[in-house]
Amino acid sequence: MRTERPRLALVVLALALLSGCGANDDEAPKTPKTATGSLEQLAEQATCDPNVQTDAEELRQANCKTGDGRYILTTFATDRGLREWINEANDYGGSYLVGRKWVASGDAKVVETLRGRLGGTIETAPEHHSGSGGSDGGDSDDDSGANGGDSGESKGGDGHSGHHKKG
Numbered sequence: 001m002r003t004e005r006p007r008l009a010l011v012v013l014a015l016a017l018l019s020g021c022g023a024n025d026d027e028a029p030k031t032p033k034t035a036t037g038s039l040e041q042l043a044e045q046a047t048c049d050p051n052v053q054t055d056a057e058e059l060r061q062a063n064c065k066t067g068d069g070r071y072i073l074t075t076f077a078t079d080r081g082l083r084e085w086i087n088e089a090n091d092y093g094g095s096y097l098v099g100r101k102w103v104a105s106g107d108a109k110v111v112e113t114l115r116g117r118l119g120g121t122i123e124t125a126p127e128h129h130s131g132s133g134g135s136d137g138g139d140s141d142d143d144s145g146a147n148g149g150d151s152g153e154s155k156g157g158d159g160h161s162g163h164h165k166k167g
Contacts, residue, residue: 034099034119039075042102046117048073059085064104068113071106086123093127 035045039060043050050062058081061074076082082101095111097104099120
């Protein structure tokens with residue numbers, strides 16, 4: 001019985017190693033180390049000729065178009081600036097490829113392709129649609145103004161008055 005346990009353990013270990021190695025090779029390509037650098041350096045790695053739209057101290061933003069599709073590449077002066085931007089952008093839904101002090105936003109397929117060039121982490125925010133009736137369980141009080149006032153609460157006077165009244 002004593003010699004059977006070590007053999008059984010070796011067999012189980014060998015099977016685990018063999019099944020683990022082959023399964024991942026076909027599923028996902030290897031992701032490179034997360035890129036760093038200026039907007040231009042990141043764009044070069046992503047094979048994009050950046051069309052700079054915003055050139056401010058706190059962030060720089062460029063439109064990019066490649067054979068894979070269109071996306072927006074944004075660099076930030078601080079990590080905090082990046083996180084604040086992501087938090088705001090999440091309100092609109094979408095897919096984001098996030099690196100250190102940079103983000104690429106675009107269609108999910110484009111973002112996935114970019115990850116193969118720039119590394120990073122993909123973050124996906126749920127899409128928000130106007131007229132959803134606020135049934136998402138979130139703070140529906142915050143959403144009514146973002147939908148162009150179509151909830152009827154802001155018509156005819158003082159905007160958000162009565163907004164928090166419960167029947």
